[in-house]
Amino acid sequence: xxxxxxxxxxxxxxxxxxxxxxxxxxxxxxxxxxxxxxxxxxxxxxxxxxxxxxxxxxxxxxxxxxxxxxxxxxxxxxxxxxxxxxxxxxxxxxxxxxxxxxxxxxxxxxxxxxxxxxxxxxxxxxxxxxxxxxxxxxxxxxxxxxxxxxxxxxxxxxxxxxxxxxxxxxxxxxxxxxxxxxxxxxxxxxxxxxxxxxxxxxxxxxxxxxxxxxxxxxxxxxxxxxxxxxxxxxxxxxxxxxxxxxxxxxxxxxxxxxxxxxxxxxxxxxxxxxxxxxxxxxxxxxxxxxxxxxxxxxxxxxxxxxxxxxxxxxxxxxxxxxxxxxxxxx
Amino acid sequence: xxxxxxxxxxxxxxxxxxxxxxxxxxxxxxxxxxxxxxxxxxxxxxxxxxxxxxxxxxxxxxxxxxxxxxxxxxxxxxxxxxxxxxxxxxxxxxxxxxxxxxxxxxxxxxxxxxxxxxxxxxxxxxxxxxxxxxxxxxxxxxxxxxxxxxxxxxxxxxxxxxxxxxxxxxxxxxxxxxxxxxxxxxxxxxxxxxxxxxxxxxxxxxxxxxxxxxxxxxxxxxxxxxxxxxxxxxxxxxxxxxxxxxxxxxxxxxxxxxxxxxxxxxxxxxxxxxxxxxxxxxxxxxxxxxxxxxxxxxxxxxxxxxxxxxxxxxxxxxxxxxxxxxxxxx
Numbered sequence: 001x002x003x004x005x006x007x008x009x010x011x012x013x014x015x016x017x018x019x020x021x022x023x024x025x026x027x028x029x030x031x032x033x034x035x036x037x038x039x040x041x042x043x044x045x046x047x048x049x050x051x052x053x054x055x056x057x058x059x060x061x062x063x064x065x066x067x068x069x070x071x072x073x074x075x076x077x078x079x080x081x082x083x084x085x086x087x088x089x090x091x092x093x094x095x096x097x098x099x100x101x102x103x104x105x106x107x108x109x110x111x112x113x114x115x116x117x118x119x120x121x122x123x124x125x126x127x128x129x130x131x132x133x134x135x136x137x138x139x140x141x142x143x144x145x146x147x148x149x150x151x152x153x154x155x156x157x158x159x160x161x162x163x164x165x166x167x168x169x170x171x172x173x174x175x176x177x178x179x180x181x182x183x184x185x186x187x188x189x190x191x192x193x194x195x196x197x198x199x200x201x202x203x204x205x206x207x208x209x210x211x212x213x214x215x216x217x218x219x220x221x222x223x224x225x226x227x228x229x230x231x232x233x234x235x236x237x238x239x240x241x242x243x244x245x246x247x248x249x250x251x252x253x254x255x256x257x258x259x260x261x262x263x264x265x266x267x268x269x270x271x272x273x274x275x276x277x278x279x280x281x282x283x284x285x286x287x288x289x290x291x292x293x294x295x296x297x298x299x300x301x302x303x304x305x306x307x308x309x310x311x312x313x314x315x316x317x318x319x320x321x322x323x324x325x326x327x328x329x330x
Numbered sequence: 331x332x333x334x335x336x337x338x339x340x341x342x343x344x345x346x347x348x349x350x351x352x353x354x355x356x357x358x359x360x361x362x363x364x365x366x367x368x369x370x371x372x373x374x375x376x377x378x379x380x381x382x383x384x385x386x387x388x389x390x391x392x393x394x395x396x397x398x399x400x401x402x403x404x405x406x407x408x409x410x411x412x413x414x415x416x417x418x419x420x421x422x423x424x425x426x427x428x429x430x431x432x433x434x435x436x437x438x439x440x441x442x443x444x445x446x447x448x449x450x451x452x453x454x455x456x457x458x459x460x461x462x463x464x465x466x467x468x469x470x471x472x473x474x475x476x477x478x479x480x481x482x483x484x485x486x487x488x489x490x491x492x493x494x495x496x497x498x499x500x501x502x503x504x505x506x507x508x509x510x511x512x513x514x515x516x517x518x519x520x521x522x523x524x525x526x527x528x529x530x531x532x533x534x535x536x537x538x539x540x541x542x543x544x545x546x547x548x549x550x551x552x553x554x555x556x557x558x559x560x561x562x563x564x565x566x567x568x569x570x571x572x573x574x575x576x577x578x579x580x581x582x583x584x585x586x587x588x589x590x591x592x593x594x595x596x597x598x599x600x601x602x603x604x605x606x607x608x609x610x611x612x613x614x615x616x617x618x619x620x621x622x623x624x625x626x627x628x629x630x631x632x633x634x635x636x637x638x639x640x641x642x643x644x645x646x647x648x649x650x651x652x653x654x655x656x657x658x659x660x
Binding site: 003004006008010011012013014015016019020022023026027029030031032035037038039041042043045046047048049050051052053054055056057059060064067068069070071072074079081082085088089090091092093094095096097098099215216217218219221248249250251252253256258259260302305306309313323324325 | 333334336338340341342343344345346349350352353356357359360361362365367368369371372373375376377378379380381382383384385386387389390394397398399400401402404409411412415418419420421422423424425426427428429545546547548549551578579580581582583586588589590632635636639643653654655
């Protein structure tokens with residue numbers, strides 16, 4: 001690239017006090033206003049972090065080495081950067097920003113690193129877990145809109161660990177999906193399947209994120225839960241999970257995902273239910289009514305909250321485009 | 331770990347507005363006050379970044395994928411996270427914070443990713459570059475303290491690219507160090523060696539950082555320079571470089587390293603010098619007087635600047651320990 005085309009004032013003699021504005025200046029030559037805004041905030045925060053901590057070269061190098069180790073730990077079935085984001089509360093925060101929920105709807109929570117695209121489409125009533133050591137669980141759920149109308153043909157991903165607290169992909173000899181399925185709600189918004197009672201499990205902690213948790217005196221455990229993901233044209237994508245009440249890790253989830261509205265009590269299936277749904281008597285029963293929000297409701301809420309956030313920041317030269325603030329250059 | 335030992339209020343129902351303080355709370359159980367402060371600032375800035383940009387899930391995932399790619403690109407001889415830090419101005423900032431310089435001393439600048447520990451200790455007068463296509467350069471330098479007294483026995487690392495702009499370790503068949511040496515200053519603080527005239531070169535841009543620069547409309551070039559690192563007991567470690575005046579990239583260095591006081595004009599060796607130093611007549615000549623700062627001066631300056639920064643932040647409950655702010659828990 002021809003350096004004479006770099007049409008900004010000379011970048012020279014940069015100091016603790018003027019480096020940030022100069023980095024903004026050269027980055028701001030991107031034609032993408034959203035990228036420009038993101039980079040501006042990223043660089044400002046990163047530099048302020050270094051200034052406020054008086055970050056030493058040794059600490060900076062420890063950070064470089066930590067991030068490198070996190071990257072090296074990532075494989076097709078292990079995403080250590082997502083774990084890092086989860087354990088520092090960023091994942092929950094981003095989900096809350098991107099998927100604001102009106103009061104009557106089902107709250108979202110962290111996706112976690114174990115959703116895959118391997119799960120098979122199954123008929124309602126399928127057995128998603130084939131772990132003989134699991135406690136049988138009948139899941140009998142509905143999905144509705146905020147007006148209480150059932151929604152049919154919703155694509156629903158469900159996934160859970162086996163009775164030892166491991167997801168299928170965590171096994172070295174993993175070949176076929178287990179403990180997960182893709183279902184479709186029926187005419188009445190009902191979807192049901194057979195699973196096993198979720199157990200607490202620890203997030204993978206044999207890597208750099210585990211080491212960080214130990215250094216911080218934190219445990220790597222998540223309370224027992226089952227994951228759900230809902231997709232239906234016209235509705236906001238819902239990523240959520242249901243948690244079992246009374247779990248020892250209910251109040252100290254390593255990834256901050258627990259919400260009171262998502263905590264459930266399991267029942268026991270009645271003899272009639274056992275017969276109707278062809279499941280062993282005495283099996284556990286999970287029931288829940290999920291409420292989806294339309295894309296339009298979500299969009300309006302997201303725009304409104306983005307506008308409020310910009311106002312709070314005192315940023316008046318911004319407009320909201322697809323729910324995202326961008327500099328208003330008109 | 332026994333969850334009943336997690337002696338903090340329940341982490342539940344975390345929202346955009348309260349997630350940050352809750353992450354601080356569980357992280358603050360570390361016994362290391364410095365780590366506690368660093369994590370508190372890191373999490374605050376990361377969360378504020380997400381809140382201020384209204385970061386979307388797709389953008390968050392793009393960030394996760396970018397960081398993963400950066401980690402994957404790192405090898406023993408390629409540090410893509412350092413490149414990222416360099417190109418976002420963080421490296422220069424950290425160096426400026428950690429190595430404050432009083433007015434009369436030599437300024438520091440970015441280390442860059444190509445310093446190695448492979449260079450051999452050489453006698454003064456050594457030829458550090460064996461590139462036959464390079465323009466011969468005699469380097470005749472001194473190293474003094476801020477009172478103008480020569481410093482002997484300083485360990486000096488010098489390193490530069492070959493005439494094509496590549497460091498030794500960038501070649502696939504790299505086995506022996508070239509373009510680098512470790513020297514020692516003599517009784518008069520003098521150190522001299524034979525090198526080649528530095529040329530501009532681009533930082534490696536075949537990875538994710540290169541892609542980022544292209545997206546931002548930035549070039550990956552660094553102006554011609556030679557690297558220096560000085561070590562001597564009792565003096566602050568100096569990492570710096572000298573830049574050739576008039577280089578096309580002098581005012582748009584991809585890593586923000588250029589400082590006016592580090593820009594030099596090359597001379598031509600005189601016939602007498604050519605004879606004395608056994609170098610071809612007409613060779614180029616680099617002279618420079620480096621001025622080191624004592625550890626004590628640096629420490630005092632660092633403490634003073636850290637105190638000022640804490641005052642500016644309004645953080646009154648901090649003390650400065652080894653130049654680094656930590657919460658004052660006494």
